[in-house]
Amino acid sequence: MTIDKKFVDELAIVTSKAALASSYLVGKKDKIAADKAAVDSMRSDLNNLDIQGQIVIGEGELDEAPMLYIGEKLGTNKGPGFDIAVDPLDGTNFAANNLPGALSVIAIAEKNNLFKAPETYMEKISTKVNEKNVVDLDYTVKKNISNLSDYLKKNPENLTACILDRPRHKEIIEELKKLKVNLKLITDGDVSGALLVTEDKYNVDIFLGIGGGPEGVLAAAALDAYNCNFQGRFLFETDEDKLRAGKMGIKDLKRKYELNEIVSGDSIFCATGITSGDLVSGIKIEDDKFISETLVTHKSSNLKKVLKLKQNI
Numbered sequence: 001m002t003i004d005k006k007f008v009d010e011l012a013i014v015t016s017k018a019a020l021a022s023s024y025l026v027g028k029k030d031k032i033a034a035d036k037a038a039v040d041s042m043r044s045d046l047n048n049l050d051i052q053g054q055i056v057i058g059e060g061e062l063d064e065a066p067m068l069y070i071g072e073k074l075g076t077n078k079g080p081g082f083d084i085a086v087d088p089l090d091g092t093n094f095a096a097n098n099l100p101g102a103l104s105v106i107a108i109a110e111k112n113n114l115f116k117a118p119e120t121y122m123e124k125i126s127t128k129v130n131e132k133n134v135v136d137l138d139y140t141v142k143k144n145i146s147n148l149s150d151y152l153k154k155n156p157e158n159l160t161a162c163i164l165d166r167p168r169h170k171e172i173i174e175e176l177k178k179l180k181v182n183l184k185l186i187t188d189g190d191v192s193g194a195l196l197v198t199e200d201k202y203n204v205d206i207f208l209g210i211g212g213g214p215e216g217v218l219a220a221a222a223l224d225a226y227n228c229n230f231q232g233r234f235l236f237e238t239d240e241d242k243l244r245a246g247k248m249g250i251k252d253l254k255r256k257y258e259l260n261e262i263v264s265g266d267s268i269f270c271a272t273g274i275t276s277g278d279l280v281s282g283i284k285i286e287d288d289k290f291i292s293e294t295l296v297t298h299k300s301s302n303l304k305k306v307l308k309l310k311q312n313i
């Protein structure tokens with residue numbers, strides 16, 4: 001089964017309108033308000049689609065998030081059944097502080113084809129090399145860089161690694177520096193970071209490190225359409241995390257997941273720019289219209305493009 005292509009346009013409109021809603025709060029130093037605007041818009045628009053949707057990656061669980069919580073059913077209850085992953089505002093700090101890279105993101109797959117992940121950290125790795133045993137989450141940084149360098153026939157000093165700039169990555173960053181690999185350090189927004197391996201124009205060869213699990217699942221959907229490699233391992237640290245994981249049916253808490261264990265079958269991914277960033281430009285308002293740019297992918301039709309829309313406000 002494949003997902004009808006019409007949903008690409010419908011979902012791009014959903015993320016565009018969520019991005020517009022959030023764009024009014026850009027630079028207002030209020031992360032919560034900027035997020036809420038995107039959440040409210042996304043929820044009401046998803047509810048108007050003829051789908052039987054269910055949130056598998058959302059704003060948290062029912063007890064902590066009143067809207068777009070994991071398990072929430074969305075749509076008119078007519079039409080195909082979808083698993084839905086949302087990050088209505090990826091990069092809340094970017095939006096609050098008017099910095100580049102805030103996105104509104106959705107991914108969908110056919111029912112039971114998206115990994116149901118609790119909100120925890122995830123150790124991740126992505127590259128455009130989709131060959132087994134070149135880059136692997138279980139290898140050392142040194143081995144991954146050496147393999148990647150051999151495979152791409154590029155010296156380590158000509159490779160670039162993207163990683164969240166966090167104290168927890170001190171050792172990885174030190175090792176990359178020792179290997180003379182160029183760094184692209186990002187302060188937030190690791191959906192976008194993981195996607196920088198998809199095209200040569202971004203000049204990123206490998207994305208690695210620990211970021212949000214939900215962001216990992218979202219990125220995996222787009223990386224699948226680009227035929228890139230992705231592996232992730234959820235990190236369940238607290239007893240509460242472990243309990244939640246158990247409730248969600250995760251038995252092996254240390255398991256390394258391959259991309260197609262996270263997203264399988266057909267999928268659609270849409271990421272609209274709120275502020276301009278590496279992937280897409282932010283919302284622009286012209287008179288009573290707004291212009292949005294959305295990175296869209298649809299696996300079965302091999303669609304990967306930036307969709308520019310001009311819509312009435």
Ligand code: VTB
Pocket residue numbers: 090091092164166187188189190191210211212213215
């Ligand atoms: C990343 C990033 C997000 O969280 O997943 C990061 O993509 C990981 O958490 O934009 P820490 O900030 O705790 O390192 C965000 O920064 C915010 O959700």
